[in-house]
Amino acid sequence: MKVTETFLKGCFVIEPTIYKDERGSFLLNYNKEEFIKNTGLNIDFVLENESVSQYGVIRGLHLQRGEFSQAKLVRVTKGKILDVIVDVRPNSETFKQSFSIELSEFENKQLFVPRGFLHGFAALEDNTTVNYKCDNYYNPDAEDGVIYNDTELNIDWKLNEDDIILSEKDHNLKVFTVFKLFLDQNSLL
Structure with missing residues (x-):
């Protein structure tokens, strides 16, 4: 197993x-001892999710707030995605x-x-299957997020705008400025 930390600490x-x-x-997809040895993190995954998406589907950018925040281990078992994360840890240098x-x-x-990140992905092929482990249970009342095309974040999803498919929930997510204001006022993470 080769483990490389990104410029975003803990990712x-x-x-x-x-x-x-x-x-x-x-x-071998996952070995807890190897994971701890290579990352220094002792994570207990308690939930595993799987989604199937058609080309152009964007899911995100999502997170769980407060005590329900989640770390995730994301993998693709079929197809291809552009996986995107945004650091929203209030005191982070990044x-x-x-x-x-x-x-x-x-x-x-x-x-x-890690916890404290918005997460989303764009399906770059039909019938793409994404599997991800989480270290905390899902709570619908703790769900939050930022719209995929927020101009402040300016994320290139590698899709033509005409090809993008969103759920109603994802279409109605906040812009980053509103998310940050809510984050600041409520100490969400």
């Missing part, structure tokens, strides 16, 4: 070792900075997203 790209022979391939990476079924890279 890691994880590349598992893939063993190939004439039968096919084998890889506050409001974003990081994006393409994750695909062929490279098997994973992205570890």
Whole structure:
């Protein structure tokens, strides 16, 4: 396993070792001891989610607030995504900075997203399947987020505007300025 920390502290790209022979391939997606050794983080994942999306679907940018905030370990089992995170930890040196990476079924890279980050992804192929582990349970009352096309964040989703597909919930997310004001007033993270 190769683990590389991004410029956003606590966020890691994880590349598992893939063993190939004439039968096919084998890889170990997650090993808690190796994860701790390579990241210094002792995370207990308690929830695992999976979504299937068509080309152009953007899911995000989401987070869970307060005691329900979540760290995530994201991987793609079919297709390809552009995975995007934004640091919204109030005292972070990289506050409001974003990081994006393409994750695909062929490279098997994973992205570890710590608590205190907005997270979203764009499906770059039809029938893309995304699987992610979370270290906390979902609470609908703690859900929050920022609209994908916020001009202050200025994220390039690698899609034509005409191809983008959003849920009604994602279409109605806040702009970053309103999110930050709410964050400042309520100490959400």
